[in-house]
Amino acid sequence: MTSLLHVDSSASPIENSVSRQLTALYAERWPGRYVHRDLARDPVPLIGPAYVTLGTRVEREGAGVLPADAGEEREWALTEPLIAELRAADVVLLGVPMYNFGVPTSLKAWIDRISFPSAYDDAAGQSVLRDTTVIAVLTRGGAYGPGTPRAGCDFQEPYLRAHFGKLGVTDLRFVCAEMTRADDIPGLAEFREMKLKSLAAAREQLIAMR
Template sequence: MTSATLLHLDSSISPAGSVSRALTDRFATAWRARHGRTARYRYRDLSADPVPAVRAAYDALGRRAERKGPLPLQDVATLADGPDETREWALSRPLIDELRTADTLLLGSPMYNFTVSTGLKAWIDRVSFPGAYLDPDTGERLLRDTRVVVVAVRGGGYGPGTPREHLDFQLPYLRAYFGNLGIAAEHLHVVTAELTRAADVPALNGLEPLAAESLAAAGTAVDELAALL
């Protein structure tokens, strides 16, 4: 088996009792056992160690790079105008390198206020540097073979046909984002666990059996993906 690389990101603000953290850990543990000692593993906790929000200098450098067209990453630093832009690139480059070199991205994404967490959004903004995922010679998408596993956890029910389906700005956003980044549709895998707050939100009381069923299905899906990717 050839060497493989897993980039594991958690974004739950809860250090304990997090369903998304439990499910991503389950995937990562099985994936690492399957791939063995040759596997490379990188973990980031986007809540405990948040990525700095992008600033105006990031935007200025990005616009300048975009006008040049896709560039080798090492050339971007030469475009920096002043220490602020240099700092923004220094914060961004390692995260971009991690994503570009990952065979599989594992992402724990609980829903907060109908969408993703601020920690995850900061990471997305930081890695989304213009041209960073295009081959500078051919223009081909560099992430076309990257696999993405999104573990989406929601306290309520937002699945197809539910009354709150129209309030889901989490999964449509992530699907659109990764698709635009160059991830092939067949390589984007979504695992959902819903109604995780059925036991403590009065409006959801009585839905505990459905919550348990959803969580069990999510666990099975995680196991199957870890055995496949």
């Protein structure tokens, strides 16, 4: 049975969120095990100093190090279930709005926890995530393609590419809906057609991947 971990991070409810609507389109009628994590509704606590001391000991001494005090126990209790959830997934579906050229803070807090040292090493030193498919559904109010004035300002896709690559994910796919604010911002009115085309293409891509 194929297992889907669906992670949303838009601060907006589904009626107003393009990324939530797109991830829901992919996830609807998922035939296997399904876990939905809503990082805006249930935020992951920011990492604290005990997370760092525990992680540093693991880096020095290797996996198998145990929490040494109540602070480290607490951090591990907040972290381990998220890692287990990710390890158990065959497909990870991420809804990722662009906020201030990057990813939402709620998603970054999750990324900091799931990236605990050695969390995905198997006995042969390879990443257990090498067979995991990660689909990142990106939404942006503007456009960042080659030749656009803000082409150099996309810190959303390159960041996710670098991060999941470092975790050992090899099947990383991006679906992107741009110009989502074209109906709301008068200065973007000329891009309404582009918004519709981008959204339609994103929907088609996701339906084809199901």
